[in-house]
Amino acid sequence: MLKHLALTNVGPANTLEMNLSPRLNLITGDNGLGKSFLLDVTWWALTRRWPQEVNQNLTSGYVAKPNDKEVPASIEFSLDSKTRTVSYTSRYSPRDEAWLGKSGRPWNPGLVIYAHADGGFSVWDPARNYWLKRGNVDVQERIPAYVFTPQQVWDGLTVDLNGKDARVCNGLIADWAGWIREKGISAKRMQTLLNNLAPSDAPSDQLKVAPSLGRLSLNDSRDVPMLRTPYGVDVPIVSASSGVKRIVALAYMLMWSWNEHRLAVKELGEERATQVTLLVDEIEAHLHPKWQRSILRSVLDLAKVMHAQASVQLIAATHSPMILASAEPLFNAKTDAWFDLDLVKGKGTAMHVELSQREFVRRGDISHWLTSNAFDFKEARSLEAEKAIGDAFKLIRGKSKNEVDILRVNKQLRDALGEVDRFWLRWEEYRQSIRGAK
Ligand SMILES: Nc1ncnc2c1ncn2[C@@H]1O[C@H](COP(=O)(O)OP(=O)(O)OP(=O)(O)O)[C@@H](O)[C@H]1O
Ligand SMILES: [Mg+2]
Incomplete structure (x- = not known):
């Protein structure tokens, strides 16, 4: 579990500090302000690997580079390791093009699973990626981490291990097809995971797996799991x-990482991880609002059920007001936090990025989230409606009686607002007051 992160001269903000909460951490902010970057740095602080360094086919998760090479850059973090809380400051070495690490055995943060925005995944398993002991000497001969491109999640991952290809994951298609063929516990577990991730219990919302496998074409001999659609x-x-x-x-990556971890600890005669950190970028990616409304709770509940003996920390980046609204009944200020990245004006005209931890207040209606400091909308309406209402308020505030202006704005409002828009009440009240004053 990551507790604290402080960055200097790296990333979109020249200095940035974050005190994470033990359970749920939500990160919001406009495009390009550093949500994914913060998740990459979190992954690195916990595992000491940059995803793209482990798998060069990735198109994100690159090694963080300082903003100004001539000024010292640092990443300071503290985390709960298996045995205690540890803190460290890593400095960037331009000569090595790398972040310097503490010598010797790194800390063990537990299981770390990172769902990238594009559908790739990174997994760090203390049983399978941690250092080995040879006699009294620590050696890092294991795979540093499992980093999957989106395609490798589906087709499997082969990595170079001591000069030889090692098939470390068969991928979703082959594994799931194998589980369905076996008709055993794994197929049932996968179905349970999918049921829990569904937006509701309604039959039309459930992901149902067809009993038999299918083929894609005559030229593809793979047996493929089939989903039974509501139609x-x-x-x-x-x-x-x-x-x-x-x-x-x-569902598959949660199942795969949990399964493999269980098997590995059994093989090694070790205990299961007592901490699980789940990083999810764009948790709403591709999901209809109905699904966005349930995904946060589903992921938290699932992780807690799968890792019943472990503490689970979820760090999720989002663009979605629905995700924030869905967090209202879950959010507990003692265990959860909301961070927001903003572009703010400093001295003069220069803009800079700032991260603030905001108080999470229940706003209820999703449109109130859109107009909150999470999204900074002036109006939860179309751009045209926002402009028309802005112009209308200028007249209202100026108590203008100019008939030409009033008719012009009236037309703008008619073009942009629906007939039942609540703003009509305000506008009519103003027009009546003008008429009354005449
Ligand atoms: N490897 C890196 N080294 C240094 N800075 C980086 C690196 N990767 C990203 N950044 C910083 O992060 C910014 C991009 O931010 P990021 O991709 O995290 O945005 P985001 O908030 O996730 O946006 P979106 O919502 O579009 O996904 C870059 O402009 C740069 O300042
Ligand atoms: Mg991003």
């Missing part, structure tokens, strides 16, 4: 919708 057609999982694929991939 009664069986669709190969690769042809499912983007939203369904995102959920299925999430």
Whole structure:
């Protein structure tokens, strides 16, 4: 579990500090302000690997580079390791193009799972990625982490291990097809995961797996899991919708990392991880609002059920007011936190990025989230409606009686607002007051 992060001269803000909460951490902010970057740095602080360094086919998760090479850059963090809370400051070495690490055995943060925005995943398992002891000497001969491109999640991951190809994961299609063929506990578990991730118990919202496997074409000999759609057609999982694929991939990676961890600790005669950190970028990616409304709770509940003996920390980046609204009944200021990245004006005209921890207050209506400091909308309406209402307020505040202006804005409002828009009341009240004054 990550507790604290402080960055200097790296990333979108020249200095940035974050005190994370033990359970749920939400990160909001406009495009390009550093949400994914913060998740990359979090992953690095916990595992000491940059995802793209481990798997060069990734198109994100690159090594963080200082903003100004001539000024010292640092990443300071503290985390709960298996045995105690530890803190460290890593400095960037331009000569090595790397962040310097503490020598010797790194800390063990427990299981770390990172769902990237594009559908890739990174997994760090203390049983399978941690250092080995040879006699009294620590050696890092294990795979440093499991980092999957979106395609490798589906087709499997092969890595170079001591000069030889090692098939470390068979991928969603082959594993899931194998579980369905076996008709055993794994297929049942996968179905339970999917049931729990569904937006509701309604039959039309459930992801149902067809009993038999299918084929994609005569030239493809792979047996592929099929999903039974609510309209009664069986669709190969690769042809499912983007939203369904995102959920299925999430379910599979949770299942794969949990399964493999369980098997590995058994093999090693060790205890299961007592901490799990889940990083999810764009938790709403591809999901309809109905699904966005349930995903946060589903992921928290699932992780807690799968890792019953572990403490689970979820750090999720989002663009969605629905996700924030859905957090209202879950949010507890003692265990949870909300961070918001903003572009703010400093001295003069220069803009800079600032991270603030905001108080999480229940706003109820989703449109109130859109107009909150999470999203900074002036109006939860179309751009045209926002402009028309802005112009209307200028007249109202100026108590203008100019008939030409009033008719012009009236037309703007008529063009942009629906007939039942609540703003009409305000506008009519103003027009009446003008008429009365005449
Ligand atoms: N490897 C890196 N080294 C240094 N800075 C980086 C690195 N990767 C990203 N950044 C910083 O992060 C910014 C991009 O932010 P990021 O991709 O995290 O935005 P985001 O908030 O996730 O946006 P979106 O909502 O569009 O996904 C870059 O402009 C840069 O300042
Ligand atoms: Mg991003």
